[in-house]
Amino acid sequence: MTETMSRYHHGDLRAAVLRRAEEVLRESGTDALSLRGIARDLGVSHAAPSAHFRDKNALFDALAVAGFRRLGEVMDAALATRGSLTDDLVAFAAAYLDFATDNPALLSVMFARKHSETAGAEIAEAVAAAFAHPTALLTDAQARGEVVDGDPEVIGITVLAALQGLATFVGSGFVTPEQSHGMVEDVVATLMRGLAR
Amino acid sequence: MTETMSRYHHGDLRAAVLRRAEEVLRESGTDALSLRGIARDLGVSHAAPSAHFRDKNALFDALAVAGFRRLGEVMDAALATRGSLTDDLVAFAAAYLDFATDNPALLSVMFARKHSETAGAEIAEAVAAAFAHPTALLTDAQARGEVVDGDPEVIGITVLAALQGLATFVGSGFVTPEQSHGMVEDVVATLMRGLAR
DNA sequence: ACAAGAATCTTGACAATGACTATATCGGTG
DNA sequence: CACCGATATAGTCATTGTCAAGATTCTTGT
Numbered sequence: 241m242t243e244t245m246s247r248y249h250h251g252d253l254r255a256a257v258l259r260r261a262e263e264v265l266r267e268s269g270t271d272a273l274s275l276r277g278i279a280r281d282l283g284v285s286h287a288a289p290s291a292h293f294r295d296k297n298a299l300f301d302a303l304a305v306a307g308f309r310r311l312g313e314v315m316d317a318a319l320a321t322r323g324s325l326t327d328d329l330v331a332f333a334a335a336y337l338d339f340a341t342d343n344p345a346l347l348s349v350m351f352a353r354k355h356s357e358t359a360g361a362e363i364a365e366a367v368a369a370a371f372a373h374p375t376a377l378l379t380d381a382q383a384r385g386e387v388v389d390g391d392p393e394v395i396g397i398t399v400l401a402a403l404q405g406l407a408t409f410v411g412s413g414f415v416t417p418e419q420s421h422g423m424v425e426d427v428v429a430t431l432m433r434g435l436a437r
Numbered sequence: 438m439t440e441t442m443s444r445y446h447h448g449d450l451r452a453a454v455l456r457r458a459e460e461v462l463r464e465s466g467t468d469a470l471s472l473r474g475i476a477r478d479l480g481v482s483h484a485a486p487s488a489h490f491r492d493k494n495a496l497f498d499a500l501a502v503a504g505f506r507r508l509g510e511v512m513d514a515a516l517a518t519r520g521s522l523t524d525d526l527v528a529f530a531a532a533y534l535d536f537a538t539d540n541p542a543l544l545s546v547m548f549a550r551k552h553s554e555t556a557g558a559e560i561a562e563a564v565a566a567a568f569a570h571p572t573a574l575l576t577d578a579q580a581r582g583e584v585v586d587g588d589p590e591v592i593g594i595t596v597l598a599a600l601q602g603l604a605t606f607v608g609s610g611f612v613t614p615e616q617s618h619g620m621v622e623d624v625v626a627t628l629m630r631g632l633a634r
Numbered sequence: 635a636c637a638a639g640a641a642t643c644t645t646g647a648c649a650a651t652g653a654c655t656a657t658a659t660c661g662g663t664g
Numbered sequence: 665c666a667c668c669g670a671t672a673t674a675g676t677c678a679t680t681g682t683c684a685a686g687a688t689t690c691t692t693g694t
Contacts, residue, residue: 253671269551276651285673287653292671296652325633344550351609353541354466360610367611378632387632394623395632397612401602401624406594408601412548413557414564415594426591427598434631435575435584435592436522450642473680482644484682489642493681 254292256282261303265345275299300349301359305366307343307350312370314339319373325381329428332374333403337424340407341417347407371400402431451489453479458500462542472496497546498556502563504540504547509567511536516570522578526625529571530600534621537604538614544604568597599628 260278275296276286293299318335322328340347355363375396381387387395406427409415415423457475472493473483490496515532519525537544552560572593578584584592603624606612612620 271551274651275653286651287674288672290653290672348545348550351605353545353608353610354468355610364611386634388627388630388634390627391623394620395627397603397606397620398599398624398627399632401606402595402599403602404605405598405600405602408548408605409594409598411550413550413552414561423591423594426588427595430585430587430592430595430631431628432631432633433585434627434629434633435596436629436631437583437585471680472682483680484645485643487643487682 253282253284253288257289257292257299258302258306261299262306262343262346265303265349266343270345270349295356297354297356298359300352301355301363303346304350304352304355304363305359307346308363308366308370311336311339311350312366312373315370316373319377325377325386326428326432328377329399329432330425332377333424333428334421336403337407337410337417337420340410341420344411347411351404371396374400399431402427450479450481450485454486454489454496455499455503458496459503459540459543462500462546463540467542467546492553494551494553495556497549498552498560500543501547501549501552501560502556504543505560505563505567508533508536508547509563509570512567513570516574522574522583523625523629525574526596526629527622529574530621530625531618533600534604534607534614534617537607538617541608544608548601568593571597596628599624 257278260281261273264273264278264281275289275293279286279288282288289299293302314335315332318331319328323331375392378387378396378399379392382389382392382395406415406420406423410417410420454475457478458470461470461475461478472486472490476483476485479485486496490499511532512529515528516525520528572589575584575593575596576589579586579589579592603612603617603620607614607617
């Protein structure tokens with residue numbers, strides 16, 4: 241599985257393309273990403289990736305799926321050891337923001353608005369899987385009576401939206417990663433207590 | 438001021454370019470936006486826009502500034518008539534989400550992570566101006582004792598992040614505009630009451 | 635009024651990219 | 665072992681962003 245690097249002109253492209261694409265995304269941003277550039281970096285011909293990705297959008301779709309898978313793993317890891325609900329939420333939020341800080345370009349690709357219809361379903365599945373753990377965290381707490389009654393969908397989306405919004409602010413530079421790190425606990429506390437006095 | 442359409446080959450480009458760019462953004466999305474295409478649509482030579490926008494990024498920067506200006510106007514209008522804090526927040530949130538629904542591509546340009554350093558300051562200024570009204574809404578309420586004590590920065594960012602996150606979900610199709618519309622009141626209520634029981 | 639200079643627009647060119655077609659090579663299967 | 669699909673290559677094309685001169689319009693100082 242890991243023995244064939246590129247003896248000939250064959251190998252496990254697709255995986256290599258995805259890996260390299262994520263690297264470029266992390267190191268140089270979205271618009272530094274080109275199919276030809278990746279092919280060049282991997283030592284294959286400029287049209288080789290087209291055998292695995294019909295389109296550049298297909299590559300973006302695959303990157304989005306992979307991104308949500310990894311984000312899901314990160315959040316699962318953060319929620320492996322359970323404490324109080326607040327502690328769990330802080331850990332979850334910190335993990336989300338760390339991911340956003342480390343992969344800002346990937347995150348914006350994940351939430352881009354141009355996924356093909358066919359890939360949309362696959363992405364939606366990956367999203368559901370990624371957010372399954374955190375939403376379960378809330379619905380469980382709701383079942384135990386630690387969280388307000390109400391549509392779990394609304395509650396979950398509100399929390400996730402707050403984190404994604406903060407991640408967007410970090411990604412666009414309006415909030416520094418340090419600021420976001422320092423704010424996580426207070427933001428979660430604000431979400432828990434609510435605004436009203 | 439509005440008399441010179443384009444008798445000759447001169448006119449008020451820059452404004453025309455910005456206007457057309459926003460149209461393309463709204464109608465066809467970000468990657469359908471090309472300098473040459475805009476020039477073509479406006480009947481000028483392909484390099485004409487370069488006199489007003491050094492770079493394609495410079496155009497994006499200008500679009501971001503214009504976007505935050507318009508977003509600020511929209512929010513100001515929504516907060517023109519004040520009611521209860523909750524009502525005001527709902528009106529504000531609805532206006533934000535309407536803007537996001539009507540201009541998804543523009544919103545992603547506004548929060549893109551590649552603003553030149555020089556333009557960064559101008560954008561930051563526009564952002565501050567746009568969010569001045571909503572944040573004042575919260576700090577005023579805080580001063581009147583209607584909102585929890587605590588760092589106003591954190592409280593404001595939490596609310597704005599929740600809206601921006603929801604806007605992102607709408608923009609990427611994970612939440613439909615209808616759903617977001619139906620959720621606004623509940624989301625604001627959730628933010629007001631908090632999660633904890 | 636008018637010449638000088640700045641601002642704006644045009645034309646031409648170039649390299650890079652995404653996408654397409656035709657062709658060659660590899661791997662597995664009957 | 666021949667066949668065929670999957671995979672990779674080479675070649676080509678239109679489009680795009682960017683740059684460099686050069687032309688045209690507007691402004692400004694005198």
